[in-house]
Amino acid sequence: MRELALNILDITENSVSAGAHLIEIDVLADFAKDEMAIRIRDDGCGMDEQMLATVCDPFTTTRTTRKVGMGLPLFKFSAESAGGIFSIRSEKGKGTEVVATYRIGHVDRMPLGDFGGVVLQLVTMNPQVDFVFTAQSGETTGKLDTRELREILGEDIPLGAPEVRSFLREYIQENLVDIFGGRL
Amino acid sequence: MKSLEELRALREKMRSQTDNRSVAADGETVIKVGMATCGIAAGARPVLEALLDEAEKRRLHNVSISQTGCIGMCRLEPIVEVFRDGQKYTYVYMTPEKARRVVAEHVVNGNVCTEFLIGEN
């Protein structure tokens, strides 16, 4: 992966596969402290302790098509090679939380990349899942909650409708520029 | 800056409009893009964007585009599967440019892009 946004998409796809109804995604930056954190939390099927213990070892996966799961190990690597910490908590039947932190100025920290595009993709391609995105930098915070969007649109207009999609693309981009200003 | 008030206004506008999007072809075409780690790392996101963009620009009504997990051939990603007329076509090593051609030539005009199919490269 060349962008952290792609890691976020990949880890969130795990939550979608886990049958989550609500997925919360935070990108929090503190430029004064040179720290950033990415957090993905879901209410999906979760993992038992044994699964959790081995999940960051690339030779474990429940998948049948291919033996090696690479998503979590790659995300872990992205944090640990940029002066940060990776952690995962999960409870069978309750959900999972994955957190990765980074030193913003670390030479090996990957750029955030097209996070707005990833947010747009998640929101428009997963009609069965609700998302809450939080982007924060110092005092400025932006939130996007698909439950609020769905309430505005009503039952008959999906989030993936082309007109809605183009509105959301600009709405997300403008807010992200306002919060991070291309500094991540 | 855009606000959610504009979304409310957009909803009213959409409700009052009759659907005038044109039809792609007889029967529905289903397009799936592999979006597991292997696909994402190989560039599946821009491929999906290109497909959605092309379908939107051409106002294709009878096309449904969605994501799927690992298709089991990670080396050939990005992979796009097109289901049409009861047949499955597997396009491999896709790029946004190739994806736009698949929409224009295969989905709209019914001419399969054989050079991008699995087994051809």
Ligand SMILES: Nc1ncnc2c1ncn2[C@@H]1O[C@H](COP(=O)(O)OP(=O)(O)OP(=O)(O)O)[C@@H](O)[C@H]1O
């Ligand atoms: N949020 C989650 N909820 C429940 N189980 C999860 C979650 N995230 C990961 N898992 C479990 O951990 C396994 C490993 O995940 P990982 O993303 O590393 O690989 P993968 O999804 O199997 O394959 P890929 O390399 O395509 O991502 C998954 O197969 C799944 O069983």
Ligand SMILES: [Mg+2]
């Ligand atoms: Mg995965």
